[in-house]
Amino acid sequence: MGHREDLLEGAKRCLLEKGFAxxxxxxxxxESGTNLASIGYHYGSKDALLAQAYIALVEQASDGFEGSEGGTEVGGEPGSPERFRAVFSNIVASMSEPGSMWGLGMEIMTMGDKLPEVRDQLARAQREGGRGMVALIMSVPEADVSDETADSLGAFYMTLITGLIAQWTFDAKSAPDAEQLTEGLRQVVEGVRKSQ
Known part of the structure; x- marks a missing residue:
């Protein structure tokens, strides 16, 4: 590995141990065995490096339940409530693991205006995260998810995940599990059908 990769790996370990702030x-x-000048040269700033490290941690977590090599197979028909439940079961399980990175998301969100130089980077990552969620639940390649779908359905899923992170951060014991989320989704769909 070169300094760029060493810095990223070191930053990921620091985030998990100490958090962003x-x-x-x-x-x-x-942690990386590099030097201070390498941070500026490769990433521009410490905050930009930490933002990139956070994005990499989120991508690693999602790779763990995409049915890819080493990942957990996701069950259910594409787009079905069963698939929704399977995906969110994996997300909830990863939130309860020791050293989970999901709490970092809440820390970064609360820092908001203090990180203007990385906000755009994280906003783009949020959009791509939504695209990834649509691809995962619909079982299609990410490249096939349109920007319009990423900005609507993907944004819906990311909002749901953000709320779930907030609830797990506030009180993990009362946070909903995948069964409760799926039942809530069923009730929303049922309400829409009745109103048509």
Whole structure:
């Protein structure tokens, strides 16, 4: 690995251990075995590096339940409530694992205006996360998910995940599980059908 990759791996470990706000550039350098100048050269700033590390952690977590190599097979017919439940079961399970990175999302969201230089980067990642969720639940390649779908259905899924992260961060014991989320989805669909 080169310095760029070493920095990213070191930043991911620091994020999981210390979080966004408490991680310093020196922490990353120590963890990665690189030097301070490498951060600016490869990423522009410590915050930009940490944002990229967070995105990489989210991608790693999603790879773990996409049915890809080493991932958990996702059951249910594409687009079905069963598939929705299977995907959210994996998300909820990953939230309850020791060292889960999902709480970092809440920390980063609350920092909002303090990170203007990385906000656009994280907003793009949010959109692509929505595209990935649509692809996963519909069982289609991400390249086949249109921008319009990513900005509507994908945004819906990301909003659901953000709320789930908030509830798990606030009180994991009362946070909904995949069964409850799926039942809520069924009730929404049923209400829409009745109103037509």
């Amino acid at each position: 408490r991680t310093t550039a020196r922490d990353i350098v120590k």
